[in-house]
Amino acid sequence: MESRVITITSGKGGVGKTTTTANIGTALALQGKRVAVVDSDIGLRNLDAILGLENRIVYDLVDVVEGQCRLRQALIKDKRLPDLYLLPAAQTRDKNAVNSVQMEQLCQQLRAEFDFVLIDSPAGIEQGFRNAIVGADEIIIVANPEMASVRDADRIIGLVEAAGKPEPRLILNRLRAEMARRGDMMDVADVLEVLGVDLLGIVPEDEMIIVATNKGEPIVFEKRSRAGRAFLHAAQRIMGEEVPLDEVTEVPSLLERLRRLVGFGPALAEKRVRS
Amino acid sequence: MGIFDFITGRKKPTPGELAKERLKVALVQDRMKVNPELLELIKSDLLTAISRRLDVDEQHVEIRLAREDHWDKLKAEVPIKRQKISFEWDPPAHTTAVTGLRGKVTVEVEKDDESEP
Numbered sequence: 001m002e003s004r005v006i007t008i009t010s011g012k013g014g015v016g017k018t019t020t021t022a023n024i025g026t027a028l029a030l031q032g033k034r035v036a037v038v039d040s041d042i043g044l045r046n047l048d049a050i051l052g053l054e055n056r057i058v059y060d061l062v063d064v065v066e067g068q069c070r071l072r073q074a075l076i077k078d079k080r081l082p083d084l085y086l087l088p089a090a091q092t093r094d095k096n097a098v099n100s101v102q103m104e105q106l107c108q109q110l111r112a113e114f115d116f117v118l119i120d121s122p123a124g125i126e127q128g129f130r131n132a133i134v135g136a137d138e139i140i141i142v143a144n145p146e147m148a149s150v151r152d153a154d155r156i157i158g159l160v161e162a163a164g165k166p167e168p169r170l171i172l173n174r175l176r177a178e179m180a181r182r183g184d185m186m187d188v189a190d191v192l193e194v195l196g197v198d199l200l201g202i203v204p205e206d207e208m209i210i211v212a213t214n215k216g217e218p219i220v221f222e223k224r225s226r227a228g229r230a231f232l233h234a235a236q237r238i239m240g241e242e243v244p245l246d247e248v249t250e251v252p253s254l255l256e257r258l259r260r261l262v263g264f265g266p267a268l269a270e271k272r273v274r275s
Numbered sequence: 276m277g278i279f280d281f282i283t284g285r286k287k288p289t290p291g292e293l294a295k296e297r298l299k300v301a302l303v304q305d306r307m308k309v310n311p312e313l314l315e316l317i318k319s320d321l322l323t324a325i326s327r328r329l330d331v332d333e334q335h336v337e338i339r340l341a342r343e344d345h346w347d348k349l350k351a352e353v354p355i356k357r358q359k360i361s362f363e364w365d366p367p368a369h370t371t372a373v374t375g376l377r378g379k380v381t382v383e384v385e386k387d388d389e390s391e392p
Binding site for chain 2: 180190194
């Protein structure tokens, strides 16, 4: 199979790039693909923590690029899946420690070993972002349905096209379907109309993500999580499977509805935010 | 968005719609690198051109960017003063097919009292 290098980026920080990278990477590995997830946010590494691999790091991306170690030595094998590997970012260096040529070479090296290489881009539009996309075949944009995030996503789409990459696809993350239905925030259709790109997935706001992050376990392992299922579906779409976009219209389970009725869980949290 | 709006016939945009509209305008400005200063220049250019033919209310001219039907648009609202409107029409050569309308055309509109000194 031809190897694919996919960069996950957003412009704005805090919209869920790293969570998306970790979960789509994990989901692809769950489907039997050989996957490398690369943290290109040099100086501010986080992908290791979301995957629960933070205390296994010996070498990092900068060490590989500078020839301090071999690629295989820096790759950390996931503790749950045999076909998932992490290439961590350096924590004590800055974004200019790597240049575009080196990043492109690194992508080529990774292609030889993996079916999918997912690169977690840093926020912003500077050198770190340019490094993250230089070797990519495809770009995934993560955005939240709010003004600042969509505006930055639009800027990124322009830069991606200017770099000669194919049109990026969108993961709309942290959607609050109930608020959108009431008209209190932008809906999926609004964001798509403004950005004019194809949708790869819709991920609902889900408190279980916070729990999963605290445990260092990607949410795709959590069968009950709607966000987890959404990431799984996005991964299946990347693999070319036709999965209907029903993440938003999905009916809550009986248990979930009961929980809301009694007043526990997500429904209560939303009430608190509103008041 | 409630029963009172229904009764009064007034429809306030929801916060979601508001965000979308603000976003669209911001994006047109970002994409075209149009800033408010440039818009003012365009506005004064437009006024110079239109004022030659029509007496417009310069205080209430509104010009803005919008995105509609996948097009970035420059939208201008130019209110016309309720005054005598007169213009000379000297059609260019290529419009000769239209006969009957040539030379000086004057349209008399009801005069505004305050406009006279």
